[in-house]
Amino acid sequence: MTPEQLDAADPLAPFRDRFALPEGVIYLDGNSLGARPKAAAGRIAQVVEREWGEGLITSWNAAGWIEAPRRIGDKIAQLVGAGNGEMIACDSTSVNIFKTLCAALSLTPERDTILSERGNFPTDIYMVQGIEALTGRRIRQQLVEPGEVEGAMGDHVAVVLLTHVHYKTGRMRDMALTTRLAHEAGASIVWDLSHSAGAVPVDLTSAGADFAVGCGYKYLNGGPGAPAFLFAAKRHQQKVMPALSGWFGHAEPFAFDDQYRPAPGVERFMVGTPPVLGMAALEVGVDLFLEADMAQVRSKSLSLSRLFIERMKPLCAAHGFQLASPELEAERGSQVSYRHPQGYAIMQALIARGVVGDFRAPDILRFGFTPLYTSHVEVAAAVDHMAQVMEGGEWDRPEYKVRAAVT
Ligand SMILES: Cc1ncc(COP(=O)(O)O)c(C=O)c1O
Ligand SMILES: Nc1c(O)cccc1C(=O)C[C@H](N)C(=O)O
Numbered sequence: 001m002t003p004e005q006l007d008a009a010d011p012l013a014p015f016r017d018r019f020a021l022p023e024g025v026i027y028l029d030g031n032s033l034g035a036r037p038k039a040a041a042g043r044i045a046q047v048v049e050r051e052w053g054e055g056l057i058t059s060w061n062a063a064g065w066i067e068a069p070r071r072i073g074d075k076i077a078q079l080v081g082a083g084n085g086e087m088i089a090c091d092s093t094s095v096n097i098f099k100t101l102c103a104a105l106s107l108t109p110e111r112d113t114i115l116s117e118r119g120n121f122p123t124d125i126y127m128v129q130g131i132e133a134l135t136g137r138r139i140r141q142q143l144v145e146p147g148e149v150e151g152a153m154g155d156h157v158a159v160v161l162l163t164h165v166h167y168k169t170g171r172m173r174d175m176a177l178t179t180r181l182a183h184e185a186g187a188s189i190v191w192d193l194s195h196s197a198g199a200v201p202v203d204l205t206s207a208g209a210d211f212a213v214g215c216g217y218k219y220l221n222g223g224p225g226a227p228a229f230l231f232a233a234k235r236h237q238q239k240v241m242p243a244l245s246g247w248f249g250h251a252e253p254f255a256f257d258d259q260y261r262p263a264p265g266v267e268r269f270m271v272g273t274p275p276v277l278g279m280a281a282l283e284v285g286v287d288l289f290l291e292a293d294m295a296q297v298r299s300k301s302l303s304l305s306r307l308f309i310e311r312m313k314p315l316c317a318a319h320g321f322q323l324a325s326p327e328l329e330a331e332r333g334s335q336v337s338y339r340h341p342q343g344y345a346i347m348q349a350l351i352a353r354g355v356v357g358d359f360r361a362p363d364i365l366r367f368g369f370t371p372l373y374t375s376h377v378e379v380a381a382a383v384d385h386m387a388q389v390m391e392g393g394e395w396d397r398p399e400y401k402v403r404a405a406v407t
Pocket of ligand 1: 095
């Protein structure tokens with residue numbers, strides 16, 4: 001089928017109009033920062049003008065601000081197969097990694113290792129290094145090659161920390177299998193779902209996952225710096241004392257007690273006051289996603305990436321791009337990456353033409369496919385732009401080689 005025919009048959013096509021995207025831009029970076037739902041502006045204005053401006057402090061109760069972390073958590077739970085009361089929207093993914101790792105470590109105090117893979121997203125690795133420093137190296141990090149994780153699950157491993165869909169390559173792990181293997185080895189597992197939530201079907205419950213975290217600003221379209229999410233399986237919640245014992249995680253924050261007592265449920269993972277404006281934007285993105293059928297999202301995501309990979313093939317042969325993502329669809333998330341030694345400059349040339357992907361050092365060009373607002377026609381056009389960038393040597397300009405602070 002042609003890209004036009006694929007779009008005509010696309011059941012998700014009506015969602016495009018719910019997003020504000022600039023004219024002439026083909027946005028293939030929703031895996032880093034999701035596009036803005038049109039409704040976000042009105043909702044933020046309402047929170048600022050009415051709830052904050054007029055309601056002032058009464059809005060904590062009257063406008064439901066106080067319940068937002070749990071309410072939005074329960075909504076995100078539906079997107080990743082978690083139950084009510086197992087998810088909370090709060091803090092950043094980095095902070096949530098720290099909290100869930102500490103909680104998971106406390107389940108097996110006789111073990112000392114957090115196992116992860118080399119090349120995992122840096123913040124995941126860095127948070128473990130912080131825990132090592134904090135515990136005087138009593139807890140240590142073990143990093144192995146991506147394909148060696150399962151084999152390294154020995155009886156020293158307390159926690160396995162893995163990203164479900166890898167940020168650079170888009171490689172997707174088998175969550176159910178890896179979780180089972182971790183459990184058989186006596187370890188618990190923390191999943192980073194930053195590139196999975198809203199991108200691929202996830203079922204934390206059937207996988208038996210222990211803990212999970214993820215970003216609100218990527219596929220969930222929650223806005224720049226949106227609050228993250230944290231999942232703790234019900235069976236663990238009562239067993240773990242939060243490492244960051246802030247007053248919002250207290251059983252009765254407004255009892256103003258001198259003694260910390262954690263809330264009975266997932267609320268114990270909250271720390272301080274929720275960022276209300278960020279929460280409001282996140283809820284708009286999540287609400288929009290709840291209207292979509294995840295099976296349709298996955299099927300369109302694969303259709304978009306299939307088209308992209310197919311059309312890129314002649315360019316790979318002619319210009320030396322190497323597919324860095326798995327060819328097997330079952331092993332790929334919702335992004336496609338290519339290696340090229342001039343990747344940075346090529347990406348800048350594409351961005352100058354309005355095709356927005358991103359670059360990950362040292363040589364990865366990354367293209368994210370967001371089925372709610374990307375069409376097959378755009379994907380085909382993006383490859384046409386790529387062909388023009390390469391054939392005319394358009395990327396080879398000094399200004400495209402100057403690295404920006406954020407790539
Ligand atoms: C896998 C993964 N984890 C975590 C993060 C980020 O965490 P934070 O929102 O705390 O910056 C990202 C992206 O920035 C990511 O790709
Ligand atoms: N969180 C980001 C930011 O604050 C600035 C620029 C990019 C990001 C990202 O989300 C990067 C992203 N996690 C990645 O997969 O590379």
